[in-house]
Amino acid sequence: MAERVLYLVITAAGPAERIDVMIELARAEGWSVYCIASPSAVEHFLDLDAVRELTGHSVRTGYQGQGQPALPNADAVIVAPATYNTINKFALGIADTYVTTQLAELNGLGVPIVVLPFVNTGLAGNRSFQRSVEELRRSGVRVLLGEGEFEPHPPRTGDRAMATYPWKLALEAVSGS
Numbered sequence: 001m002a003e004r005v006l007y008l009v010i011t012a013a014g015p016a017e018r019i020d021v022m023i024e025l026a027r028a029e030g031w032s033v034y035c036i037a038s039p040s041a042v043e044h045f046l047d048l049d050a051v052r053e054l055t056g057h058s059v060r061t062g063y064q065g066q067g068q069p070a071l072p073n074a075d076a077v078i079v080a081p082a083t084y085n086t087i088n089k090f091a092l093g094i095a096d097t098y099v100t101t102q103l104a105e106l107n108g109l110g111v112p113i114v115v116l117p118f119v120n121t122g123l124a125g126n127r128s129f130q131r132s133v134e135e136l137r138r139s140g141v142r143v144l145l146g147e148g149e150f151e152p153h154p155p156r157t158g159d160r161a162m163a164t165y166p167w168k169l170a171l172e173a174v175s176g177s
């Protein structure tokens, strides 16, 4: 049977440094993983060679270049870690990077999307963010935020929060896709 295709969208928050954890969990469940990263995630957090090694595919950071293979159609999408910035842009329909354009399009096509935020209590308490989460949920996106899902940490405790970041929940949420 052909492997199911998972797009793993990586944005610029601490857990991006440990994206190997998510990739390995997904590979173990039989997903073929294609990573798409925001420019800030690449600048601050990702080792592109290491990710390519783990997935067997180059990390997509922009539109298909000449000679670069096209991405196969996605069966499901996980956005993890999902920043405050990307969640707000996605909810507003902004498409100013490859990541946000892909998310806009995939949502319009009805591809299942799971968003696993990584935000502190300050960002999570912001009214714009709360509106964005509501809007995404209304448009069929599964946002794993709240009790028993991702629970925001106090500012400046992100390093500790990374240890319990619930990668597994994102995978469970797409496993029926």
Ligand SMILES: Cc1cc2nc3c(=O)[nH]c(=O)nc-3n(C[C@H](O)[C@H](O)[C@H](O)COP(=O)(O)O)c2cc1C
Pocket: 010, 011, 012, 013, 014, 038, 039, 040, 041, 044, 082, 083, 084, 085, 086, 087, 118, 119, 120, 123, 158
């Ligand atoms: C070291 C570092 C840690 C950051 N941690 C977070 C974070 O935990 N959550 C968050 O939403 N943004 C965090 N940011 C801010 C985002 O990276 C910033 O808003 C960026 O514009 C997000 O771009 P992106 O959503 O396109 O990846 C962090 C930035 C840096 C440099």
